Amino acid sequence: MPTYWSIASASFRQYSTYRMATAAGVFTNTIFGFIRASILFAAITTAGGELSGYTIAQAATYVWLGQALLAPIEAFGTREVSQRVHQGEVAVDLLRPASFLGLYYAQKLGRSAFLLLGRGIPPLVIGALVTGLALPEDPLSYLLGAFSLLAAITLAFLADMMVNLAAFWLIETRGLTVVYTAVMNLLSGFLIPILWFPDWLLGIARATPFPSMIQTPIDTLSGRITPLEALPLLGVQAGWVLVLAVAAHLMLRLGVRSMEVQGG
């Protein structure tokens, strides 16, 4: 455990030194927040003040929470592990007396913790000041929201890790990353709430872990759903964490096996 703690805290400190990058990220997130909010507001106003359960205030909350989660979830994917696999650096990771996935998860948690504070909070505050936010009345929503957020970050980590681990078999994983992030951004409910999807697409989305990565934590944190309604969704998140953890673990085992057998 001290190993993972030391990695997570080092990773947190590392990101906290990138002040310019953080400021630039906050700026971009905020600008895109305004663009997305104005599009949703226009849609809701045209629909007569409410669209599939979203009022203006709820849409604003949805947008700003989404912008806040973008960085800690790393919705645009990472490439570190796939590059290490391709360059053979993964051998160094495997020669460490610690769990490979554990090391990267600890690193991710440290990074996400910083990104949540440094990149997540500022756009939320700006949004609250400019467009206003609809915040939950039940304090339990915040507690469940925190769990939901942790589960979402874990899921995004596992899915992204699987895309990266494909590098054991593919010479180039960039295309896969692009496809993955496109699908993820849509089906997770980041671009528009999944309730706005046509039924068939909503059905598809709900059969994937993607809504658990963004839609669920946003709905829980914003109080759009009550804590009682959130509980089963948290259960779904937990189920997906289990499934993806097993899948990522198997994928790593197979990848390492093929490296051991075929040579890196």
Added chain:
Amino acid sequence: MNTPQQITPDQHAPEPSEPLEPALELSGLRRDYVVRAPVPGSRRRRRQVVRAVDDISLSIRPGEAVGFVGANGAGKSTTIKMMTGILTPTGGSLRVLGREPVAERKQLAREIGVVFGQRSQLWWDLPLRDSYTILGAMHRLTDRQRDARLERLVDGLDLGAFLGRPVRQLSLGQRMRGEVAAALLHSPQLVVLDEPTIGLDMVSKEGLRRFLREDRAERGTTLFLTTHDMNDVERLCDRIVVVNSGTVAYDGPLDSFRAHLGAPRELVVDLAEPAAALSLPGSAETAAVEADGIRHRIRFSGAELTVPALLSAIGAQVEVRDLSLTEPAIEDLVREIYGRSGLA
């Protein structure tokens, strides 16, 4: 000592062999790679088996320091990958500190220290010091143990000035010293160094070697080293294993390796006055006389003749104005080995 090949360690053991389990035991180790080579004029690729390591057997006692040398593609890296458990042997067997490397990779990682000269085990974006905090936790060192060991490493490898700097900002020499410290932090019984001095300047190389010698003298570690620099082997190892095309071409103590080859060291003397061929002691011989008798190139074997003895013999005949001494490069010696065993 006229049969160079496959001198077993027992024959040259400096002390009576102890009943210790070997630190490293490779027997009949083989490794094939399957390569898919394009066939000209066809879209199909032909499956081709390349044998990178072909029947290597080695037994290394605890505390031995072995230089594992050979040309590029001789099978050195493949052997190290198998030793550290990231590559499965195609045939034969190996035990490292009594363990099966692939099956027990994680446990083994606690007991060995590895430096890959071409790869980094430090956390690139973090201050160097943080890497040691993480590694200390990974190896389950107490803060006390870690700090004590780190103090020794910082001192011996002169890391103090840049401990707080992110690894990506370090110079190659600084980073290599940092890598070595990372590999030695948990005081491993076996240290595997894969080209630890590659790309370093003379001063950095020497500093690194000095510390590796000291640390080994203090802790009696087993050392397994691959390098292209004969000086690494000479300063750090007492046994040399030469590999060529995946097989062991020579295995024996370093000094007899030299002696066996006649190891031509070359002394170049510039004389104050031109002179014809000098009379030289022992097996020393004049290889060439240049610049109208001013410059003499003298070949001799380091094992039987010391430089001062040779110099005083020359000094008795002529006045020496300048001199230089060249050591045979590892590539030259290895080439000679290959030449003798008809492998070149």
